[in-house]
Amino acid sequence: MGLQVGRRRTLVLVAIGLLVTLAIAAPIGVRAMSAAEPVVTGIDDGATVNTDALRALSVRAPEGKDISQVQLLLDGAPVQTRRDGDRLLLADPALPDGAHTLTALVPEKMMPDREVTMAFTVDGTAPTLSVDPAAVTDLRKPFTLQGKATGATVLTADDQAVPLDGDGAFSLKLPHAPGKVQLAARDDAGNSVKQEFMVPVRHPGMRGVHMTAIAWSSPALRDPVLQMARDKRIDTIQLDIKDESGEVGYQSQVPLAKEIGSTRGHYDAKAVIDQLHAEGIRVVGRLVAFRDPILAKASWTSGKNDRVIQTRDGRPWSGSYGEYAFTNFANPDVISYNIGLATEAAELGFDDILFDYIRRPEGDLAQMKIPGLQVTPEQAITNFLAKSREEVRERGAFLGASVFGIAATRPGPVAQDIPTMAPHVDYISPMVYPSHWGPGEYGVPQPESQPYDIVVRSLADFAAKVEGSDTQIIPWLQAFNLRKAYGPAEVQAQIKASQENGMQSFLLWNAGCRYDNAGLEPKP
Known part of the structure; x- marks a missing residue:
């Protein structure tokens, strides 16, 4: 009996002890749960952030509290906030660069404030x-x-x-x-x-001469030019890809060239380029773009009239070039054909693609019909060059454009706006042949008899037109006779005029491809 009484007392005491423990522990447990801190999201403690990240920073109230009870301190001072539903955001997240602290707190009357503090660094400076x-x-x-x-x-x-x-x-x-x-x-x-x-690109320069495809197939014309290169009188040979007749000098694989029968076998492009490169000679491919009788006639006779520049009444425009002369520089097929030849030539190894007849035909523009033209002719020509250079550059070749000598002062008649064209080519080659200037041009009474005077003044104008761009001027100089015989003195006068304009490069033109009268000195 006494043992049972003792056990009961023990159980009672244990129960009382548990009740006392629970009575004491319960307020402590409730305080810990209710004392949860405000919740900061969007950035991590110790993070380095920019202004955009600070826009994501938000604060929520602890459980049981309203967001209106939450206060934010930035670097120890109250900061302006805005409310977004149940969140607080910084009203102005554009904080100065450097270290900062953010404290979110809920004031309490009888207990310590509920708060959380985090440090972060603002870096708003872009690399x-x-x-x-x-x-x-x-x-x-x-x-x-x-x-x-x-x-x-x-x-x-x-x-x-x-x-x-x-x-x-x-x-x-x-x-x-x-x-x-x-x-x-x-x-x-x-x-x-x-x-x-x-990527900044600068043409390495050249001293070159023009050779047609047919001339290259003739040892009598080819061998003297090769000897000039071997003697260091020139370092570049310009070889026609497509000429004024529309003929492609080698067996091109461009589909439209094969379709219209424009390819010829005057030379093996890859073999010639490999031979010249082996001797340290650069090869420039001249590509006559929009004067193309073969493409024009084939297009017209097959009903693809929009490929051809026309008169207002719908006939092929001839001007002084023949019945089928100028293809339409605004036509996608014509554009694709010329760019196709240019990229093929670049892949074969031509160092440069030099466009010629990169213009509209002379004549009254109001009397011409140019199907599909949505911009000015000048802008259409520039657009063509821009598209061409992207393709040619990708295949490792430079791009040049031959232009009329008058284009520096009169771009309209041929749609060659030099400042507009310049950013889209590596060099511009103005044809400043003294024989092609009229009396009084640039104040020169007789340009053909004054080669130095007309060339030095006209090239100065071209230099001014490309100033501020990376485009070089590499002029075409006269090495042929017209009304006046041109020999070493006349050629050298033009070269001197070019050099005095800071132009060390040049290309000599002789339609007959004979240059024994150029008087070029070997270059060390």
Whole structure:
């Protein structure tokens, strides 16, 4: 009996003890649960962020509290907020760069305030990009893009990751120089910058002569020119791809060339280029663009009249060039045909593609019908050059455009606007032949008898037209007789005039492809 009484007392005491414990512990448990802190989301404690990230920073009230009871302190001082539903946001997230603290608190009367404090660093400065501006002079050699992405931790070039060293320097090796590279840099804070970098390209220069496809097939004309190159009197041979007759000098594989029968077998393009390159001679391919009787006639007779520039009453425009003369520079087929020949030639190894007749025909524009033309003729020509260079550059060749000597002062009659064209070609080759100027041009009484005077003044005008661009002027100079015999003195006068305008390069024109009268001295 006594033992049972003792057990009951013990159980009672244990029960009382448990009740006392629960009575004491219950307020403590309730206080811990109700004392939850405000919830800060959007950034992590210790993070480095930019303004965009701060816009995502939000604060919610702890359980059991209303958002109106929450206060925010920035660096220890109240900060203006705005309410978004049950969240508080910074009214102005554009904080100054540097270290900051944010405290979110709910004041309490009888207990300590409920608060949470986090530290973060604001970095609103985007990385900066700089690229080595050294110009490329050989588009087919491997190219290394070097530069610095200061402040960046991630860099891409055309969406491909580029490694960075400790100070942001980078070096990206490419198989050849692209026309442009899209760079994008980002730092740890999320700041980013994008920059389209145009790869600087500078033509290496040349001293060259014109050769037709037929002339190249003649040893009597070809061998003297080869000897000039071997004697270092010239370093470049300009060889026709497509000439004024519309003939393509080699067996082109461009589908339209084969369809209209414009290809010829005057030379084997790949074999000739390989031979000349082996001797250190550059090869420029002259491509007569829009004067193309073969394409014009084939198009007209097959009912594709829109490929041909026409009179207002719907006949093929002839001017002084014959019944089928000028193809339509606004027609997609004509554009595609010429660009197709240009890219094929670049792939075969031509160092340059030099467009000729890159213009409209002379005459009253109001009397011409140009199907599909949506812009001015000048802009259409420029658009063609821009599209061509992108394709030609991709295949490792430079792009040039031959223009009339009058284009510097009178672009309208031939649709050759030099300042507009310049950004889209590597060089412009004005035909400043003294025999082609009228008396009094540039204040020169008799241009044909004054080769130095007319060339030095006209080229100065062209130089001014391309000032501020990377485009060079490489003039066509006269090495033929017209009303006056042209020998070494006249050719040298033109070369001197070019050099005095800072132009060390030139191309000599003789339709007969004979240059024994040029008087060129060997270049060391």
